[in-house]
Amino acid sequence: MVKGSFYILLFYFLGELLSKLIHGFIPGSVLGMILLFLALFFKILDPGKVRSVATTITKNMAVFFVPAGVGLMVYAELVSNSLVAIVAAITVSTALTIITVALIQERLEKRRKKGEVKHE
Amino acid sequence: MxxxxxxxxxxxxxxxxxxxxxxxxxxxxxxxxxxxxxxxxxxxxxxxxxxxxxxxxxxxxxxxxxxxxxMLGPSVVALGYVLYEQMEHVKGNVLSILTAVFVGSVVGIISVVLIAKAFGADKVLMASLAPKSVTTPIAISLAEKTGGIPALTAAFVVVCGIFGGLVGPVILRKIGVKSKIAKGLAMGSASHALGTARALEMGALEGAISGLAIGIMGIMTALLIPFAEMLF
Incomplete structure (x- = not known):
């Protein structure tokens, strides 16, 4: 628990430092995630050291959104004023994202498999 | 009282x-x-x-x-571990996965911003909408950076997750996608954890790939949002 928390916070801190260096272009937490991934991938950090803390907090992540989510009560007016724009933008864009990602991945996968057959 | x-x-x-x-x-x-x-x-x-x-x-x-x-911050960092755990499912598909999620992220951000703009949304609303497809903690920090309202973004992310989770499987069937990787990747890219929950119902591989997509989409979106600001 303490060990895992230390490593998570250490990588969070390193991410924040890096974020400052690039003038906040990417949030520190995202950079911390990338750094932690790289440390695990290149075997600099033993996955066992962060496993239990990382799985615990990611499994229960949704509860951390509550304080931000409740903030919606302050913006009820703004949301109802722009409801059409919000709903149209979210639904169309989400559908487009699903279609784009699925089709590109499927095409590229097929192409790769064909290529493999040719090489053999 | x-x-x-x-x-x-x-x-x-x-x-x-x-x-x-x-x-x-x-x-x-x-x-x-x-x-x-x-x-x-x-x-x-x-x-x-x-x-x-x-x-x-x-x-x-x-x-x-x-x-x-x-705790949102540490949980984003912890996603790095989740991402690492799912690497085994990727094998020879690294390049195609990165390409698909990158293009998906570009399409998602541009479409949500432009549609909102067409309906007369202001800058604050566009900044709050732009990171809608990524997992909430990342979305919130991105919204903060670009002048959006974190509470609004949190709500949009949930709406986006619920919508994608509901209609995603229907869309994938309609366009005839067969690849399990493509299905999982699309669900996770568009609808983060809620999409992943639905992808898990399709199968374990779809679920794992969808979980991976959350992390990659988060990174791609974080890289792209600063450029998206030009559209606001």
């Missing part, structure tokens, strides 16, 4: 309220098995009226429960 407020307007009570209403949300969600009834949504539906009735200001509530908000 005036008499009881001093007893409930503190960290201990409000944190217990958050945990309690979320716990209730989990029970309702599991019992009903309705995608729309997300624990987060149920918790919000309990807490918001509660604060209105008792007259506790949002800012006060936020200050008393800020430890939960702080």
């Amino acid at each position: 005036e008499q009881i407020r001093p007893y409930i307007n503190n960290e201990v009570f409000l944190l217990a309220l958050v945990m309690g209403s979320f716990y209730l949300g989990i029970i309702v969600y599991k019992k009903t098995n309705i995608t729309l009834l997300q624990p987060l949504l149920i918790a919000m539906l309990i807490i918001i009226p509660f604060l209105k009735i008792t007259g506790i200001e949002y800012q006060t509530f936020y200050n008393h429960t800020r430890i939960l908000n702080f």
Whole structure:
């Protein structure tokens, strides 16, 4: 628990430092995630050291959104004023994202498999 | 109300309220098995009226429960571990996965911003909408950076997750996608954890790939949002 928390916070801190260096272009937490991934991938950090803390907090992540989510009560007016724009933008864009990602991945996968057959 | 407020307007009570209403949300969600009834949504539906009735200001509530908000940062970092765990499912597909998610991210951001703009949305609203497809903690920090409203973004992310989770499988069937990797990747890229929950119902590989997509989409979007600001 303490060990895992230390490593998570250490990588969070390193991410924040890096974020400052690039003038906040990417949030520190995202950079911390990338750094932690790289440390695990290149075997600099033993996955066992962060496993239990990382799985615990990611499994229960949704509860951390509550304080931000409740903030919606302050913006009820703004949301109802722009409801059409919000709903149209979210639904169309989400559908487009699903279609784009699925089709590109499927095409590229097929192409790769064909290529493999040719090489053999 | 005036008499009881001093007893409930503190960290201990409000944190217990958050945990309690979320716990209730989990029970309702599991019992009903309705995608729309997300624990987060149920918790919000309990807490918001509660604060209105008792007259506790949002800012006060936020200050008393800020430890939960702080935890968003470490949980994003912890996603690095989840990403690492899912690497084995990727094997020879690294390049295609990165390409598909990158293009998906570009299409998602541009379309959401331009459609909102066409309907007369202002800069704040566009900045709050732009990171809608990524997992909430990343989305919130991105919204903050570009002048959006974190609370709005949190709500949009949930709406986006619920919508994608509901219609995603239907869309994938309609366009005839067969690849399990493509299905999981699309669900996770568009609808983060809620999409992943639905992808898991399709199969274990779809679920794992969808989980991977959450992380990659988060990184891609974080890289692209600063450029998207030009569209606002």
